[in-house]
Amino acid sequence: MNGSGTIQYIRAQVLENRLLTDGLWFLRLRAAGLEGALPGQFVQLNCGRDLTVPRPFSILDTHPANQTIDILYRLVGEGTERMTTWQKGFETPLLGPVGRPFSEPANGAKALLVAGGVGLAPLDFLARRLASQGVATTLLWGIESDSPFPVELDPGRAGLGEGYAVRHLQSHGIVSRLASLTSRAGFFQGYVTELAAHCLQQWSPEERAAGMLYSCGPLPMMAALAQLANRFGMRGEASLEARMACGFGVCVGCVVWIGDAETGYYLRVCVDGPVFGLDQVDWSKSC
Ligand SMILES: Cc1cc2nc3c(=O)[nH]c(=O)nc-3n(C[C@H](O)[C@H](O)[C@H](O)COP(=O)(O)OP(=O)(O)OC[C@H]3O[C@@H](n4cnc5c(N)ncnc54)[C@H](O)[C@@H]3O)c2cc1C
Numbered sequence: 225m226n227g228s229g230t231i232q233y234i235r236a237q238v239l240e241n242r243l244l245t246d247g248l249w250f251l252r253l254r255a256a257g258l259e260g261a262l263p264g265q266f267v268q269l270n271c272g273r274d275l276t277v278p279r280p281f282s283i284l285d286t287h288p289a290n291q292t293i294d295i296l297y298r299l300v301g302e303g304t305e306r307m308t309t310w311q312k313g314f315e316t317p318l319l320g321p322v323g324r325p326f327s328e329p330a331n332g333a334k335a336l337l338v339a340g341g342v343g344l345a346p347l348d349f350l351a352r353r354l355a356s357q358g359v360a361t362t363l364l365w366g367i368e369s370d371s372p373f374p375v376e377l378d379p380g381r382a383g384l385g386e387g388y389a390v391r392h393l394q395s396h397g398i399v400s401r402l403a404s405l406t407s408r409a410g411f412f413q414g415y416v417t418e419l420a421a422h423c424l425q426q427w428s429p430e431e432r433a434a435g436m437l438y439s440c441g442p443l444p445m446m447a448a449l450a451q452l453a454n455r456f457g458m459r460g461e462a463s464l465e466a467r468m469a470c471g472f473g474v475c476v477g478c479v480v481w482i483g484d485a486e487t488g489y490y491l492r493v494c495v496d497g498p499v500f501g502l503d504q505v506d507w508s509k510s511c
Pocket residue numbers: 266279280281282283296297298299300301302303304305342345346464465466467468498
């Protein structure tokens with residue numbers, strides 16, 4: 225996928241900002257100019273004049289007709305706490321769209337998306353986009369705790385046996401299933417990467433060779449997925465997170481080590497990523 229190009233500095237206006245569940249919030253912003261943003265790209269939000277650096281958030285969705293974008297954010301610290309106080313009409317500076325988006329699978333190839341926690345945001349966007357292009361898409365989502373669930377669930381209608389599916393994804397023809405380490409009815413009990421392995425075992429060798437893995441979530445999860453890609457001879461991509469300052473490639477404060485110890489080099493997560501090949505990243509240095 226090609227990004228929408230130019231990073232813009234715009235004034236975004238809050239249209240909706242609501243708690244979904246357990247520290248997880250949904251934010252809709254009017255942000256003219258971001259209509260062409262693609263899955264994997266993100267925005268840098270200014271969370272307050274006294275907070276020196278903006279905070280990066282993946283784009284969950286764009287609505288070109290209304291010039292709006294959606295964000296799913298978890299309350300973790302000062303910046304996100306400020307965001308929870310934003311009321312309808314509040315305006316804030318925004319930089320975006322930033323970063324390299326996910327690439328597209330080859331023609332006719334299947335896609336398996338593996339999300340951990342709030343890493344769902346860019347993958348939900350990607351899953352809907354791929355499905356609209358006719359790609360057979362499966363999304364697996366790992367959730368850590370026993371917290372109430374932030375989206376509507378339905379019994380899964382296709383693929384992967386019994387279990388709950390995410391209703392809005394299922395309505396787009398996307399197969400989805402959920403994993404949790406604790407026992408929850410309708411969830412796979414275990415790591416989401418184990419569920420991914422189970423799913424890939426059902427693919428033919430040809431489907432695996434042509435298919436694509438996409439991931440976003442905690443580093444150990446993405447490192448395990450890189451191993452899985454290696455085991456099944458698959459290509460894949462991961463969206464990385466890093467502490468960021470400038471957010472547009474200048475400060476070099478967000479680098480990740482690419483390649484092996486001898487011939488490797490640093491790349492900037494903000495503009496060279498955040499999406500990297502699963503086989504590009506030195507996961508032993510990143511986790
Ligand atoms: C490309 C990218 C996309 C992201 N997308 C999302 C998203 O869609 N939804 C979402 O909820 N969060 C996302 N994040 C993480 C989000 O940027 C941080 O949670 C946020 O900046 C925290 O700000 P704060 O001021 O509330 O927390 P702080 O007070 O700055 O920090 C609180 C805690 O969060 C950790 N933290 C802060 N910033 C980051 C970061 N960039 N990466 C990892 N840990 C961090 C800190 O180490 C600390 O433990 C993304 C990060 C990146 C780099």
